[in-house]
Amino acid sequence: MRRVAVTGLGQVSALGLGTKAFFDGLAGGRCAISAISRFNPQGLEVSLAGEIPGCQEFKTSLAERHDGLLGLGAKQLFELFSRDHKIAFALAAADEAMEQAGIDSLDSQSLLHLGTSLETFSFDNLIDTSLAADFQSLDRIMVHPSLRQPLDKALRLIEGAYGRAGLALTNCSACAAGLQALGQAFRAIREGRFDLAVAGAFDSMITPLGIGGFQLLGALATGMPMDGRSLCRPFDTYRQGLVLGEGAAVMVLEPLEKALGNGRKMYGEILGYGASLDAYSLSAPDLNGQGAARAMSAALDDAGLAPGDIDHLNAHGTGTILNDPVEASAIRKVFAGHWEKMPVTAVKSMIGHAVAAAGALEAASCLMTLEAGLIPPNVGLKDVASGCELDHVVGAARRFDGRLIMTNSFGFGGQNAVLILGKLGQAERDLNGLS
Amino acid sequence: MTSLADQVLVVGAGLISPFGGLESTRQAIRAGLKVSGAPLEQLSDTPWADRLAAQEPSPELPPLATWQRLRKYMSAQSLLAAVAVHAALSGLDPVWCGYQASKVGIFAGVGLTSVNPLAGLDVLEASMGPGGVFAHDLLIQKGLSKLNPLWVFETLANMPASIVSILEGIMGESAIYTPFEDGSAQALFEAVEALGRGVVDLAVVVAADVPSHPSNLALLASLGYLVSGETATSSSASLVLARPGEGGCGAFWPKLGNFVLSRGLPGEKAFDPLAPWLGRTVAAAPVMLAALSAAAPELGLVTSIVGCEGHRLSFEVVVN
Structure with missing residues (x-):
């Protein structure tokens, strides 16, 4: 069994573009949940979300950078990104992770494995089309391929930019997809299946249909922040529900020995992966x-x-x-005798719930926590709810000199995934000049 | 790459095709029958008018309210997946072959989201202004009220596997892939890997797809994954796999072994050995092939399949 190092990280989140913006924001306790700007949410019960800031400029810049990708010009790429924002997030996060790892191509020894959740139905595409003016043909519009992108579109873009991988997989395990993709990629490297894995997740449901669909389920927090706190309040007495976020996080995974040999910067290592099903609801x-x-x-x-x-x-x-007391109870059960002194945070309070991307974003946050020695706070928590008692990190980031972090993702439908990340030992840090 | 487990025992199989269940489909193939496809009215006068859709399977459901609700509110994919798994598990005795439910995993491959064109049409109609132009504010004010309240569950790609886990009580590891043959091939391979690693004692594999739905057929055709004259067939299949020589599962079926997963050259065409009889079942195809290969070794099926994006899964049937 080989040890698995993370040699590249890329993030796109409501806190901004790139790893630095992401973790500076988290460690600074900055809540990036704000008024929805992508469309007018009037009429919805929800007006706040964790949107990518400056999304238009971001997509323009990304399209220009990849001008010619898959034979598409920058204008066509921009249109593609505008029909389905999340694929742009995936490509940008992969760009950053690959650059950080100093890798410019994929090959048959590479695994590309991303998680995502829901096809975007781009009704926007009907605006200004001549077909839309003809009600007689609406049934044909509904089946027109221009409304949709298959969920593997991001893989095709990344392979277009970096070359064909040995396997290219799309995991669709809802909110657990990000950690499942990372967990499976971790195993593939550990067991010697591949020498390189580019893995993570991307998602966005900040569309009228996405928010409307979740609203119908009664899953979303409504109203406005109170007492200067985030509308997303994990483990708080006054929590109301989730706040949708969006984004992507991609990691480059390599065998530790290989990364050491190449003198790569390493953010940490992945040590364990577990998954289960609730079989409940x-x-x-x-x-x-x-x-x-x-x-x-x-x-x-x-x-x-x-x-x-x-x-x-x-x-x-x-x-x-429901999630928070159930999760707190499960943590207390698994960590009986230890949980009182094990700090717990919940960064969705700052970036919202990026659905399939959430697990990968939070795993990236854990790696940055190991590197920076700071645990980001749960900025939505003030009054710990009954049943949610844990050693919560609140108010401001907490100093951290530990070595091992667990991160949880539990998905709609009862799919659970858990990853354990670790700080490199002193020997590896010395070799990499990290000490 | 070759799988961690050399061989796996097939202890259950289920399948839904336009011919019916596993045995009906086996008999149809033995008799040389082929599914018939027809052009879709919604695609007439489009570049994809010559792609054909097979008749939708209409599986018989257990007479329980849960299954009726599943038919009413959940996607066609979820329904097909649930029926195939239920059939595959029906012969298991004792339950889970005596293993714990927490050591039973589910490994799924699902196709493109099965958009319900009629429900979608209602949403769209309500979201059009006087000039026939779509508007977000109208979608919010009027269109959303036409949406299935459980639309998220109808649309999320993980739901077929989640629903199966809830209906059948499967509590172990899971992995769900999408959207074409490649994902389902990985799901089957991953199930064999999980048995080899020991993280599950029993692996339920399921693949379901509804490529004959108009919006899916159009998208597959526009991507070049369904060529002129091909028939798209909605279907599902399930296998229950165990490690040979363990537990209480009876070895009623041949073993499957020597799984190899790889990827061909760019531009390599998809190849499904069952397509001459069943049409293109796309994401369901790898598990359809494995299920029929195990249940009907006398058919002598080619046990290698290539997906739309060049992923190739091959395996061997080991007759007991």
């Missing part, structure tokens, strides 16, 4: 928290670690009525 977590607990225990077993070894936990922490 499409929308609610298993109220006993057994599914979540099984995934956490499986990750510990996979890494060969005991609960007491974990120094910090990044919670799924959605701010929904």
